[in-house]
Amino acid sequence: MTPDHPHGPGRPRDENIDGRVFAATLSLIDAEEEVTASRLVERSGVSRAALYRRWPSLTTLIAAALDAERSGFPEIDLDGDIRSAVFGSIFGDGGIVAATGYSEVRFRHRIRLVMADRALQKEYWESYVSRRRAPIEEVLRAGVERGTLRDDLDVEACFDAIIGVFYYQFVARGDRIDDPATQQRVRSALDVVWRGMVA
Amino acid sequence: MTPDHPHGPGRPRDENIDGRVFAATLSLIDAEEEVTASRLVERSGVSRAALYRRWPSLTTLIAAALDAERSGFPEIDLDGDIRSAVFGSIFGDGGIVAATGYSEVRFRHRIRLVMADRALQKEYWESYVSRRRAPIEEVLRAGVERGTLRDDLDVEACFDAIIGVFYYQFVARGDRIDDPATQQRVRSALDVVWRGMVA
Numbered sequence: 026m027t028p029d030h031p032h033g034p035g036r037p038r039d040e041n042i043d044g045r046v047f048a049a050t051l052s053l054i055d056a057e058e059e060v061t062a063s064r065l066v067e068r069s070g071v072s073r074a075a076l077y078r079r080w081p082s083l084t085t086l087i088a089a090a091l092d093a094e095r096s097g098f099p100e101i102d103l104d105g106d107i108r109s110a111v112f113g114s115i116f117g118d119g120g121i122v123a124a125t126g127y128s129e130v131r132f133r134h135r136i137r138l139v140m141a142d143r144a145l146q147k148e149y150w151e152s153y154v155s156r157r158r159a160p161i162e163e164v165l166r167a168g169v170e171r172g173t174l175r176d177d178l179d180v181e182a183c184f185d186a187i188i189g190v191f192y193y194q195f196v197a198r199g200d201r202i203d204d205p206a207t208q209q210r211v212r213s214a215l216d217v218v219w220r221g222m223v224a
Numbered sequence: 225m226t227p228d229h230p231h232g233p234g235r236p237r238d239e240n241i242d243g244r245v246f247a248a249t250l251s252l253i254d255a256e257e258e259v260t261a262s263r264l265v266e267r268s269g270v271s272r273a274a275l276y277r278r279w280p281s282l283t284t285l286i287a288a289a290l291d292a293e294r295s296g297f298p299e300i301d302l303d304g305d306i307r308s309a310v311f312g313s314i315f316g317d318g319g320i321v322a323a324t325g326y327s328e329v330r331f332r333h334r335i336r337l338v339m340a341d342r343a344l345q346k347e348y349w350e351s352y353v354s355r356r357r358a359p360i361e362e363v364l365r366a367g368v369e370r371g372t373l374r375d376d377l378d379v380e381a382c383f384d385a386i387i388g389v390f391y392y393q394f395v396a397r398g399d400r401i402d403d404p405a406t407q408q409r410v411r412s413a414l415d416v417v418w419r420g421m422v423a
Contacts, residue, residue: 178416183413186389190381
């Protein structure tokens with residue numbers, strides 16, 4: 026069971042419904058239109074009854090749609106160098122920074138939605154963001170166990186410090202991650218954080 | 225000339241206009257209503273001509289209003305301990321975290337506005353956020369000069385790492401800063417960042 030298949034595998038008809046509803050949701054979001062049940066029914070061809078049967082609320086549906094096209098958890102090699110594993114999972118293909126199926130426009134829209142709706146924010150946090158963090162936190166814990174990283178680290182707090190650098194670029198500065206100045210600043214900041222983590 | 229008095233001192237009549245227009249703007253924002261020139265004229269009693277004379281755009285006006293009730297730059301004692309100075313300016317009275325005239329509701333609204341409007345985001349960044357950072361960056365530079373902090377630090381990147389921890393709590397986790405678990409996590413993260421900065 027992964028966020029891409031919240032109802033488990035083996036239900037191809039339902040996944041087809043998911044796909045149509047998510048596509049309709051994202052097309053509304055990308056067009057800056059409000060997501061309503063009526064519009065979803067109209068655009069997806071899925072019945073209102075099926076929508077309500079499948080998702081307990083529009084909030085839940087939107088959170089699922091926003092995450093649907095993102096790649097799954099990055100594969101992280103726990104045998105290699107811890108720093109490379111963590112930084113690779115952030116900067117590498119399929120990593121946090123990669124725009125794989127998740128454009129800046131959609132990121133900005135997601136932030137607008139969650140800032141307007143704390144229930145959606147909590148739903149999105151619990152169902153997606155916190156799960157997406159898990160494999161990287163696992164690498165950090167492996168680093169602690171090996172003695173590469175300090176044994177008094179609060180791994181969740183460390184991850185907040187790492188990923189907070191990115192959020193700040195997008196949310197406060199309004200800078201693009203592919204801007205060379207942004208890349209340089211992010212790398213400098215992550216060097217500082219990492220230095221504070223090593224044993 | 226401070227952000228609270230963008231047109232300089234000595235114009236009491238105009239500051240009164242500022243106050244009325246900002247109050248009208250914030251009352252609309254707090255009521256989750258769209259800020260339009262018509263509504264501002266109606267609520268503030270200030271003429272449309274005066275609005276346009278005073279602010280080049282609604283975007284500029286909203287950015288100014290959002291910052292108007294925030295306290296000025298924190299006073300930082302450069303003679304004392306650098307870490308205490310920086311952490312005090314963040315956690316102390318009038319610091320970044322203090323809710324002085326800047327509620328969480330308004331923060332969330334500000335983020336929604338800047339996520340929807342990159343021009344407003346850049347305006348707000350250049351006129352307010354980047355200026356508010358300045359005194360703390362100055363303390364960090366003093367720390368580098370004294371040899372307390374590493375001489376290869378990118379001070380702007382360090383500040384991003386510090387403040388990014390907070391943004392992540394509000395924007396991704398949706399946690400309140402006065403929640404003890406949040407406080408603990410923030411302090412752990414800042415300990416890591418600080419350790420990466422010391423010489």
